[in-house]
Amino acid sequence: MCVLKWLVVVCFACHGVPAAPPATEYRGAQWFDGEQFVARTMWVVGDRFVERKPSRVAHVVDLAGKFVVPPYGEGHNHWLEPALVDAYVAANLRGGIFYVRDMSTPFHDAIRPHVNTPASVDYIAAHQGFTGPDGHPLELIGMLEKMRVIPAGTNDAIVVASEADVDHAWPVLVASKPDFIKLFLVHSDEYAARLTGAPLGKKGIDPALVPGIVRRAHAAHLRVAAHIEDAADFHTAIAAGVDDIAHMPFVEDPAETYRLADVDVAAACARGVTVATTFDWMNDGKDAWIEVERANLAALRTHGCPIVIGTDLFRQTAAKEVDLIIEKHLMTNLELLVAWSVTTPLVIFPGRQIGRLADGAEASFLVLGGDPLADPKNLHAITLRVKQGREVVPGSAVLPPIGEWGAPSK
Ligand SMILES: [Zn+2]
CATH class of the missing domain: 3.20.20.140 (Metal-dependent hydrolases)
Known part of the structure; x- marks a missing residue:
């Protein structure tokens, strides 16, 4: 353990504090807090939300007044x-x-x-x-x-x-x-x-x-x-x-x-x-x-x-x-x-930090084009999907409609 401690001290002495990982800033949106939408800026570092501006912001995404909800x-x-x-x-x-x-x-x-x-x-x-x-x-x-x-x-x-x-x-x-x-x-x-x-x-x-x-x-x-x-x-x-x-x-x-x-x-x-x-x-x-x-x-x-x-x-x-x-x-x-x-x-998934848009939670969210509390049809007006800090782009594959149940499955 002593050797490990010594190595860490030497490393910091030579190179200073390691650089913070780059963050993505999401600005201009209304974020759901469990009861209402609140205008705020949020940051994502790795796969987590951060509520205070990190020292390094690598990307800025302007969400232009849209509404953010958990997936x-x-x-x-x-x-x-x-x-x-x-x-x-x-x-x-x-x-x-x-x-x-x-x-x-x-x-x-x-x-x-x-x-x-x-x-x-x-x-x-x-x-x-x-x-x-x-x-x-x-x-x-x-x-x-x-x-x-x-x-x-x-x-x-x-x-x-x-x-x-x-x-x-x-x-x-x-x-x-x-x-x-x-x-x-x-x-x-x-x-x-x-x-x-x-x-x-x-x-x-x-x-x-x-x-x-x-x-x-x-x-x-x-x-x-x-x-x-x-x-x-x-x-x-x-x-x-x-x-x-x-x-x-x-x-x-x-x-x-x-x-x-x-x-x-x-x-x-x-x-x-x-x-x-x-x-x-x-x-x-x-x-x-x-x-x-x-x-x-x-x-x-x-x-x-x-x-x-x-x-x-x-x-x-x-x-x-x-x-x-x-x-x-x-x-x-x-x-x-x-x-x-x-x-x-x-x-x-009861053990996970999901279902909330807050510090330390998994950075997973949907961006909606309209307020789902004003009109629930806006729940489907999804313009961006982010899962654990990364944009998710769904495939285009579609399921056969019900009523066309003929094809044998493999
Ligand atoms: Zn069932």
Whole structure:
């Protein structure tokens, strides 16, 4: 240690204090501070923000009155076509989405080389999720196989009916290094009746197995996300200790079945359980159903659960979910901006300095041509994307439109 100290002293004596790394100055913009936009100048050194002017400024970028926000997140999607992963990445980056949570995919190993680099999205995935015999999502997998979107025989779910089944599957799943664990609850209070009486996909995992999965996952330092469909599933998930709820209820008749119990919402929010939106069903939903969901959202808001923007739409991005939220007036402009650019990224990567534009945080941001608090459509008016200090230029690859599901994936 003495030698090292001596070398450092000699080095400084010969050459003086090492020159500070060059900074880039971003001037002339309004920066989102979590509540409002504030006119200020910011600097980037390496991959971090600096709020005080550094000694060496190598570049100056004039943002000419534009609006700067943290990059967005996608809290619920499924990447199922490794051959198209570059198009998935490009579509998300074009939309300003830098952080993606894949709520279960069997193609994780093929996807990972394409993500989590400076020029790509940062991505986490559950691998195969736990369901019951003939449970959701087996019917979707069968449909995608028939359409030749995914290869026949794809192993996309872990079917369990007993603790012994979970014991058997667990080490294999953990060895595949998932970022978190996913399980599927489908009207869990009717599990026994649906096991024999409901069609393929209209059932899920035995709710009695959920606490044991949560216990195993937490012992392995893994969070657990639950697919839920109604208020009973939400109760089952919260009582079992699940960390993340993958959907708001998919409301149908009788609508009261989908109204979350206040006591469950209070319990969930008290321990920071997060809830993803996935509101696409509203496009065909009755007004009465949407009103129940508004009440659910109000309860989550009252008790303070983090709300995550999640799409759950194959070959789509969270921009579509955001447009639906705008159209249905489900959030205020400020709530939507916070949910998409602060909460969702931090739920996906809780340990990182993201979702804020401040000293020491990762220098990742989007520049918008207009104020998204005045008009939320400006969330899409992106003129510049910077990730960890470097400009990101998305590729032009596009995903085949939905409805053209013919091409076999490799
Ligand atoms: Zn999903």
